Amino acid sequence: MPTCPEACHVVVVGAGEAGARLAHELHAGGWPGPITLLGEEDRPVYERPPLSKNVLVDDEPSPVEPYREGRLEWPGLTVRTGVTVRSIDRTDRTVRLADGEEIAYDRLVIATGARSRRLPGLAVGVHTLRTWDEALQLRSVLHRRGSLLVIGAGLIGLEVAASARSRGMAVTVVEMRPRALERAVPEPVAEVLAERHRAEGVSLHLGTTVESLEQDEGGWLARLSDGTEVTADAVVAAVGSVPETALAKAAGLPVDDGILVDGQMRTSDEHVWAIGDCCAGPVDVLGRRARLESWRMAHDQAVTAAAAIRGEDVRHTAVPWFWSDQYDLSLQVAGAAAAARSWVRRPHPDGSTVHLGLDEAGRVVCAAGAGGPRVAKDVRMSERLITSGTVVDPGLLADADTPLKSLLRS
Template identity: 90%
Template sequence: MDNHVVIIGAGEAGARLAHELHTGGWTGSITLLGEEDRPVYERPPLSKNVLVDDRPSPVEPYRDGRLEWPGLTVRTGVTAQSINRTDRTVRLADGEEIPYDRLVIATGARSRRLPDLAVGVRTLRTWDEALRLRSVLDAGGSLLVIGAGLIGLEVAASARSRGLAVSVVEMRPRALERAVPEPAAEVVVQRHLAEGVSLHLGTTVESLEEREGGWLARLSDGTEVVADAVVAAVGSVPETALAKAAGLHVDDGIVVDGQMRTSDEHVWAIGDCCAGPVDVLGRRARLESWRMAHDQAVTAAAAIRGEDVRHTAIPWFWSDQYDLSLQVAGAAAAASTWVQRPQPDGSTVHLGLDDAGRIVCAAGAGGPRVAKDVRMSERLMTSGKVIDPALLADADIPLKTLLRS
């Protein structure tokens, strides 16, 4: 059996893959390559806990020997420069070549940067960037956030909770438009407004001028916003340069099949850098979330071990803002009708159904009960059951009973 696996990228996806291979009985050798010169850490806390905790520390899930065993080599602070698919080697920036039998690309994504804006605009993707942004928040004052997606609003909530005056500018007509159904997104928006955040929707930053001690932003609607610091949270770009240069199929991410295999049978791709089939959407998509990276790693590990497996995991993500927990499972874009399921605390879980009446999305912002119903809705999605919408809307009927019916 071809038994040397090289993994490019030591984030959640790459590290999880190494762990899954080991715990699944892989007897070959594994080399895990990471660009950042630090232990593997999780990114979701960067826009939340790291910005607000008194003494922030990275969440390092593979401490305590979980990535220490014979046959695994973890190398941090190294950069993969090229892939030779003919010779099956990875060339590092220092010229060293590492042979592989099977290669996994888990290079993630980088923050999208706005053209024509000043170089002093902050972004948030890495631990070091989070610490630099934290030092900005330590100074107090005011913050302008460009982008009202998940990261932008999490940064806004963190900054506001620390007492900064916060303005958010979003080019789309509403916040969280990409992946969150409007009623659930509106709950989050109203909470930001109640906290004093100034939201500018449906407008863009036309110019940004750095002045002594601050910034002046002129918006397309004529508004001027003055801030001490600026953060751009306008999405990400998949890190596909290595794959593209190696001749792999790339289309808004490294294209993979249901086993996370690329157009080369010896190469897989997982995490934020890849685009693969999403059953609930009925098409290929690139999905960025901690859980998706984890689930794709599990699938790829099984495929590398030779198991007959296909990736069928339901997309799921969460966002903590103030005391709200936003939970979304499935894909809002796949829904044609919506059912509202009220919760005892006054919140609502919104259930999206496709044309056949199957649940394809569940979303809500609130407390523990919302999270519970979203998790149970995910199980209903997996089952493919068609359930009477009236039963779904009846809060007195536990969703788990519908799963058994």
């Protein structure tokens, strides 16, 4: 790629975890030129994972702002919040703001994230959860002796359900797929969480859709495809997300469920990168491009892109990892369940089980479990097994007395 002069200007569109982390990584790596970070929300950078957990439950919630105490304050960095980028001109290498201002760039990073997917014809007044303001709006309707209908049994839907139950609400969850967490969590692990929700009193309707949804002064009435009628004080739709790719698409960059990037997080334009929930890049464990939403993925992609912008010879190889806290269970998943062709159970004396997915060659490509410290320890070590590509004896994997660390190549 072309060399960059000392005054090379990096503009980052999006001030979420990915965008802010990239700016921080550039600074930490000694970037000599100016950096401009543009955020649409008019508030400091905050983390999104707590929105469906602590923010809904804590007595006095406050945003988790990882860049407090000057971590985004240094000469050469300009942070502008409450601004909207309307277009990108790749010929002149400028971005145009909603008020008409143009900002020139030498390197551009698109970190626009994703937005909540909305069901076609969804009634006005149904909550979604993606931003701090949306979390506060949802929190305002969660109250003891109230009732909540959650549409969608993915991570966000089940986290909201657990938070609402902890607030004393009656909760119904409706999921069109035949099981909960079908997209990324192995079925036995998903069933552990589903059973825990049932034990907590959550009414789960799987393989079911909302046929109609009506609101009046008394609340909501939902008619389900299984014939059930559900009344609720509030409704939240947690049916996935849509990547924010409009800017990239209008600028002529390739898009397919995310802005397409290579192993350095670079788009088809050598001056433009994309990171975080808005992009789809190579995932080694899957052997293809994919858009993977998680806090860790956004962080790791930002580190890779920052190094590439500095001119380093890098490639994104991080193993996907995500977690979810529901009640006293911690779900952790490393790797990709979709890459597994067989599964090995690794039960622990505390009653928890880690499920390890193997590919055709017998290499670990996924590890998942819901439980306590033993699960977390095994999943962390499994990340190293996935990275190493080690072919492992399934019998040793299944033996909880065999440390996973001992199975790594020496």
